[in-house]
Amino acid sequence: MSSPTSADRGRAVRARLLTAARELIGEIGWSAVSTRNLAQRAGVRAGLVHYHFESLPALLRQATIEGMRTTLDESAAWLSRADDPADGIEGLLTGLDRYAADDPESLLFVEAYLAATRDPVLHSQMAELMLAFRRDVAAVLDRAGHPAAEPTAAVVLAALDGFMLHKGLDPGLSAGTIAPVLRQLAAGTGRPGAATTEGEQG
Amino acid sequence: MSSPTSADRGRAVRARLLTAARELIGEIGWSAVSTRNLAQRAGVRAGLVHYHFESLPALLRQATIEGMRTTLDESAAWLSRADDPADGIEGLLTGLDRYAADDPESLLFVEAYLAATRDPVLHSQMAELMLAFRRDVAAVLDRAGHPAAEPTAAVVLAALDGFMLHKGLDPGLSAGTIAPVLRQLAAGTGRPGAATTEGEQG
DNA sequence: TATCGTCTTGGTCATTCGCCCAAGTCGATC
DNA sequence: GATCGACTTGGGCGAATGACCAAGACGATA
Structure with missing residues (x-):
């Protein structure tokens, strides 16, 4: 009775392609992602890419925006949950630190920045996302x-x-x-009480 | 007589290819640079690329390292010439600011970071350069x-x-x-005299 | 059972890719 | 003037690329 066959399988294929795109962008770079290696990673035939998506760049755009939105939403939630902005920012940093070396997902952001330089559509979508997140961070600090x-x-x-x-x-x-330096930054200028830089940097 | 013909023309072609590579990497991205569009930008036949260089990646590596070395050397010189580290860092920042939007040369660095993720040779060469520069900056601050x-x-x-x-x-x-924030960072923790943040941020 | 929409298959198209090479140019050297 | 070496030309190789399409599969609907 897991009946939904046609439409549901299509939905699954789309999701697999988007996930595979996010992985591959970080692993081999934005412009190295091709219809064929993308389909192979997703475990589907190459012809499906252009059935489910308008074009390869459109697929990469959608995958990127969805991935960034998820990450930024989680980060903003974590940030507003912290008692002290410095704690929140340090949490972001350590979260970034944990899977930066292994997981290529972190490179997705950088690849997206560069791709946005050459893709106006991606540019506007990413700018909206990043501006909103920066506003959130500023609001927490304020x-x-x-x-x-x-x-x-x-x-x-x-x-x-x-x-x-x-x-x-x-x-x-x-x-x-770098966490102590970021804490100092988050604490503001003349507040010696929050200066954790003393005693244990390095 | 500007006689030197064979060897000298070859030297000029190599230089033109390296310059064209630096331009194109920033404009269209590292992996989008091909032997053909590179040769066209340099005003040279495509066959010359593999006569003068071992391979296309080798050419890109050399162009990148040379460009980074030049930029970092100039930056380090500028930094050590400034009276106050904060002034030096702000000089770096404004220098970066002036030609970041127009000139794609600024993107060369970011493209190189990503390329180094996938190219061990480039990785080690860049790491050496960046570590030395960071040591220079730290020395000035210290x-x-x-x-x-x-x-x-x-x-x-x-x-x-x-x-x-x-x-x-x-x-x-x-x-x-962001200059005031960076100044504050460069000034260190408990030194209110250098805090230019007050009064004119934004 | 017949038809419909959605999804899937397997293949083709022109184009571009990195790399290679035989043949040529041309000043320097003997 | 012949020879040499560095450089240049123009073409060609197999492989990969993005995009496209006719034909089939298959549950849902009538």
């Missing part, structure tokens, strides 16, 4: 009384993405190394 | 009495690369926005 919430949020997000980039080159770069 | 030079240097460099990434999505993100 609510905690941070004197410069907006620019600090911009720097923190830039540092997080850049951390992902640099971590690939230098395995010695871990979340623990 | 010399100015910064209490946490190493991790701060890591965060600053990550923020700079991340800034390049985010700037492509949000044109409203300019160097002026």
Whole structure:
């Protein structure tokens, strides 16, 4: 009685293709994803790609946006759940740290940034997502009384993405190394009480 | 007489190919650079690529490493020339800001990070370069009495690369926005005198 | 049972890819 | 003037690419 056959199988194939796209983008790079290796990863025939999706770029766009939305929604939820903004940001950082080296999903974001440079449609969709997330981070900082919430949020997000980039080159770069600096940033300027930098950096 | 013909023309062709490679990597992406569009950009026949270079990836590697070395050397020189580390870092930032939107050369770095993820040779060469530069930045911070030079240097460099990434999505993100935050970072923790954040952020 | 819509198959199309090579140009050297 | 070596030309190789399509499969509907 798991009856739904035609339409449901189609839905499953679409989902498998989107998941495979997210994996492959991180593993081999955005423009190296082809209809054939994508179909192989998803376990379907290559002809299905152009039946279920308008084009290969359209598929990659949709997979990317869905993946980013999921990750950013979870991150925003985690952030607003933390007592202290610094705790929330450090949580984001360590979450990033845990699966950055192994899982290529983290590279999906960077690949998407670059792809957005050359794809106007992807660009506008990603810009909307990222602006909303940055607003969330700024709001959390502002609510905690941070004197410069907006620019600090911009720097923190830039540092997080850049951390992902640099971590690939230098395995010695871990979340623990830069967490104190990010905490200091999240704490604001003249608040010595939140300065965890003293005593245990390195 | 500008006589040197054979060997000298070859040298010129190699240089043109390397320059064209740096341009194209930023414009269309690392894996989209082909022997043919590369040769066309350099104003050279496609067959020359494999005469002057072992392979296309080898050419891209060499072009990338040379470009990065030049940029990093200039940046390090600029940094050590500044009186205050904060001034030096802000100089790096504004230099990055000026030609980030137009010139695709800024994307070369990000493309290289991703390519290094999949190319062990490029990986080791880039790692050496970036580690040396981060050491330079940390040394400048340390010399100015910064209490946490190493991790701060890591965060600053990550923020700079991340800034390049985010700037492509949000044109409203300019160097002026995040410069105060980076200054604060460069100034260290408990030094209110260097806190330029007050009064004019945004 | 017959028809319909949705999905799937297997293959083809023109194009582009990295790489290779025989033949040629041309100044330098003897 | 002959020879040499560095460089250049133009074409060609098999393989991979994105896109497309006629034909079939199969449960749902009538």
